[in-house]
Amino acid sequence: MPLLKENHEFWTRVKELAQKNIKSGAYEYFIDPAQLLSIENDTANILVESSFHKDYWRKQSDLISTAGFEVFGKPISFSLYAKDELTAPELSKLSNDQNFKDETEISREVPEGLPLLTGLNGKYRFENFVQGPGNRWTLAAAVAVADKPGDTYNPLFIYGGAGLGKTHLMHAIGNEILTDNPTAKVKYVSSENFVNDYVNATRKNQMENFENTYRNLDLLLLDDVQFFSDKEGTKTEFFNTFNTLYEKGAQIVLTSDRIPQELNNLEERLVSRFSWGLTTDITAPDYETRMAILLIKSEASALNFPSETLSYIAGQIDSNVRELEGALNRVEFVANANHVTRVDIETASQALRSLKSQATQSLSNLTIKRIQDETARYYHLSISDLIGPKRPKEIAFPRQIAMYLVRELLGTSLPAIGNAFGGRDHTTVMYAYKQISDKMKTDIEVQKDIDSIKRKFL
Numbered sequence: 357m358p359l360l361k362e363n364h365e366f367w368t369r370v371k372e373l374a375q376k377n378i379k380s381g382a383y384e385y386f387i388d389p390a391q392l393l394s395i396e397n398d399t400a401n402i403l404v405e406s407s408f409h410k411d412y413w414r415k416q417s418d419l420i421s422t423a424g425f426e427v428f429g430k431p432i433s434f435s436l437y438a439k440d441e442l443t444a445p446e447l448s449k450l451s452n453d454q455n456f457k458d459e460t461e462i463s464r465e466v467p468e469g470l471p472l473l474t475g476l477n478g479k480y481r482f483e484n485f486v487q488g489p490g491n492r493w494t495l496a497a498a499v500a501v502a503d504k505p506g507d508t509y510n511p512l513f514i515y516g517g518a519g520l521g522k523t524h525l526m527h528a529i530g531n532e533i534l535t536d537n538p539t540a541k542v543k544y545v546s547s548e549n550f551v552n553d554y555v556n557a558t559r560k561n562q563m564e565n566f567e568n569t570y571r572n573l574d575l576l577l578l579d580d581v582q583f584f585s586d587k588e589g590t591k592t593e594f595f596n597t598f599n600t601l602y603e604k605g606a607q608i609v610l611t612s613d614r615i616p617q618e619l620n621n622l623e624e625r626l627v628s629r630f631s632w633g634l635t636t637d638i639t640a641p642d643y644e645t646r647m648a649i650l651l652i653k654s655e656a657s658a659l660n661f662p663s664e665t666l667s668y669i670a671g672q673i674d675s676n677v678r679e680l681e682g683a684l685n686r687v688e689f690v691a692n693a694n695h696v697t698r699v700d701i702e703t704a705s706q707a708l709r710s711l712k713s714q715a716t717q718s719l720s721n722l723t724i725k726r727i728q729d730e731t732a733r734y735y736h737l738s739i740s741d742l743i744g745p746k747r748p749k750e751i752a753f754p755r756q757i758a759m760y761l762v763r764e765l766l767g768t769s770l771p772a773i774g775n776a777f778g779g780r781d782h783t784t785v786m787y788a789y790k791q792i793s794d795k796m797k798t799d800i801e802v803q804k805d806i807d808s809i810k811r812k813f814l
């Protein structure tokens with residue numbers, strides 16, 4: 357069996373070749389979502405979204421054979437599996453059998469050989485960002501920055517409400533710059549992780565590494581600066597990092613839920629620097645934009661969504677794109693459960709009605725204990741482990757998930773959550789909540805875990 361590293365190289369090469377040779381829309385739709393399951397007996401086993409995707413992939417034997425020769429030095433054939441042709445157990449078996457997982461996170465080597473994780477999620481691109489009146493200028497600014505980093509608007513400061521695409525645009529800038537210049541040193545980081553990296557570096561006496569990573573970047577993407585710690589050391593470090601990057605012409609992009617002047621956690625001298633470049637906002641999408649977003653997202657589904665159904669969903673959710681996506685997923689879930697392939701308004705309204713009423717009804721019976729029980733069961737832990745003092749990762753992470761769910765679903769205060777989890781301090785809960793909120797934006801596994809646990813309550 358080939359080494360996993362080689363499989364990864366092979367799959368990356370297939371995608372690179374596809375990106376060069378196939379129009380970006382078709383690439384996003386047919387190629388990008390496919391997964392390499394394994395390579396056995398010189399055959400690549402590839403999982404695609406539907407039988408329709410399979411037809412497209414059949415014509416791509418050149419990609420596979422070229423990448424096969426480049427990486428393994430021999431011809432590689434391929435077998436295709438379509439999700440909509442498999443039963444749920446077959447799909448789950450195939451996915452569990454896989455000896456290789458496609459990674460969405462792009463990792464690059466910096467020239468000196470130090471590993472630099474970009475933190476970027478390859479699925480967020482300009483190509484799949486829908487333009488509308490609420491984001492037009494910000495999108496234009498982001499594209500301009502990606503075109504001439506460090507030159508046009510520096511820093512670029514994007515602000516706006518939850519789930520409106522700020523993080524998406526940040527990743528799109530990073531992905532675009534890396535596509536143009538694969539050796540560019542790019543890093544996406546949430547403000548909290550920047551602070552964590554700094555604190556760890558000081559604790560482990562590794563400030564030189566920290567500075568090498570952050571002060572040599574070509575592009576720093578810093579998300580959610582409203583959550584930046586107000587501790588003196590970290591603020592000074594950020595100030596110095598900002599100045600070093602700015603002076604050497606590196607591009608800085610920041611996001612926040614508010615305008616720079618309202619960032620009380622940061623010093624005036626730093627906030628005033630944010631205004632040196634361009635400050636631009638994103639507002640809620642109008643009906644047409646919501647329709648366009650639903651159209652794009654529903655195209656990736658094996659189901660048929662007539663436009664009146666999409667229009668119905670667009671009319672129900674009007675202020676947050678993340679919720680809009682969630683509503684579409686819910687409708688798809690209910691349609692699948694009812695074995696419906698053409699999703700009519702009736703099915704959509706049933707799904708959304710049940711989403712709303714179930715949410716209110718079952719949430720009114722929901723307790724912290726129930727969330728702890730379900731989370732512990734999901735991760736195969738005992739309740740005493742979940743709320744006890746143990747700190748290994750396989751316990752600490754589910755504990756953070758449970759705290760996040762209590763906060764999200766019940767709105768319980770941070771100190772009360774701390775109490776319910778073995779008398780922990782409210783800052784520990786705050787940290788847990790932030791960690792999981794951040795992961796929810798980019799980590800598909802975490803999104804799936806949360807979704808699966810939440811479903812137990814509905």
Ligand SMILES: Nc1ncnc2c1ncn2[C@@H]1O[C@H](COP(=O)(O)OP(=O)(O)OP(=O)(O)O)[C@@H](O)[C@H]1O
Nearest residue numbers: 484485486517518519520521522523524677678797
């Ligand atoms: N205009 C758009 N076109 C396509 N997808 C969009 C658009 N706006 C938002 N989305 C999608 O909505 C989801 C939420 O967006 P994102 O995480 O970028 O929001 P955000 O503004 O950073 O939210 P938060 O402030 O909560 O972090 C993502 O899946 C993103 O791809």
